[in-house]
Amino acid sequence: MxxxxxxxxxxxxxxxxxxxxxxxxxxxxxxxxxxGQKPVGKTGFGELISNAIGNVNELQNADDKLQDAYDRGENVPLTDVVLSMQKSSLAFEATLQIRNKVLKAYEEILNMPV
Known part of the structure; x- marks a missing residue:
């Protein structure tokens, strides 16, 4: 063996x-x-950012749909609604933090002496 x-x-x-x-x-x-597999194409920074923002948008749209369904009285568990709200909130906050870090780095680069 x-x-x-x-x-x-x-x-x-x-x-x-x-x-x-x-x-x-x-x-x-x-x-x-x-x-024997196809190689994965390289993605640019802009495309990565676009995909990340698209994912956050999808999470927020799904959260809105779950909230609306719960408000209408459909058979949606409250725990699913709360988890969806937390996921979309966390994704949005992470996106804001990344944006702030990128802007801060950009400002530091602009203020560098030549």
């Missing part, structure tokens, strides 16, 4: 699987080329 687990073919297959999972988790495109 141990001989099967430590065979070179099994070790190679295990390493390929681990690399595939690592590449998927980190979003790297170069690590998946040897595994």
């Amino acid at each position: 141990i001989e099967k687990a430590t065979s070179p073919a099994n070790i190679t297959a295990m390493l390929q699987t681990l690399r595939a999972h690592q590449a998927e988790a980190s979003g790297l495109s170069g690590a998946t080329e040897g595994l």
Whole structure:
């Protein structure tokens, strides 16, 4: 049994699987080329920001829908409504904090002596 687990073919297959999972988790495109998968395209900063704001907007829209459904008396658990409100609030606050940090960094760069 141990001989099967430590065979070179099994070790190679295990390493390929681990690399595939690592590449998927980190979003790297170069690590998946040897595994027969399509490489992941690189995204720019603007696109990342746009996606993040879109996700926050989706959370807030879902929260509004749940609140409206609860207000209309539909069969929506109060815990789901409160959790949705907290998720959207937390996402919005995180977005504001990131915006503030980016603006502060931009102002510091502008005030740097040349």
